[in-house]
Amino acid sequence: MIDAGIARRIRVVSLDVDGVLTDGGIYLGDVAGERHEFKRYDIQDGLGIYFLRSAGLIPIIVTGRVSMSVELRARELGIDHVAQDPDAQKLAGLVRILEELGVGMDEVAHIGDDFPDLAILRRVALPVAVANAAPEILAACRIHLSRSGGRGAVREFAELLLKARDAWHEVVERYVAERSLHRTEAVRA
Secondary structure, eight states: OOOHHHHHHOOEEEEOIIIIIBOSOOEEEEETTEEEEEOOBOHHHHHHHHHHHHTTOEEEEEESSOOHHHHHHHHHHTOOEEEEOTTOOHHHHHHHHHHHHTOOGGGEEEEEOSGGGHHHHTTSSEEEEOTTOOHHHHHHOSEEOSSOTTTTHHHHHHHHHHHHTTOHHHHHHHHHHHHHHHHHHHHHO
């Protein structure tokens, strides 16, 4: 469970990519001399991020790799703030984004899985670990998710956070109504 007071204070949900939004696997290939990288993202996590945005929270991505796949997924999910650092200097990227947003560390939740996340997890208000996180990460986090990275962990967190804020039902019903409206309009046409 997430404490309701902390849940209401959170304004930004910071997400790692490899091991959180993905299962940590990276597919590398070469096509006509060009390097291509692919990652597998979980569709339920995407909907969880949509729910967070719908509730007025700001999802951001902070990752220790640079990948076009991350840019594409962020754009697809409406995530405007992304920090990709090839040297896994994630804390600096998070600080830069928070300064742009005018948000303090005491208003941030971060979901991580491995050592590059540790500096962030030690500073944010709500440190969160996916089920398959390293033991040291689990020890540093208040919230331990039951789902692994790339397997719905972000969606699980979105539900926990929004329920603690007493916003889950409203967000889900709004989503269903929006989808029902479009179908009804299509049937009438």
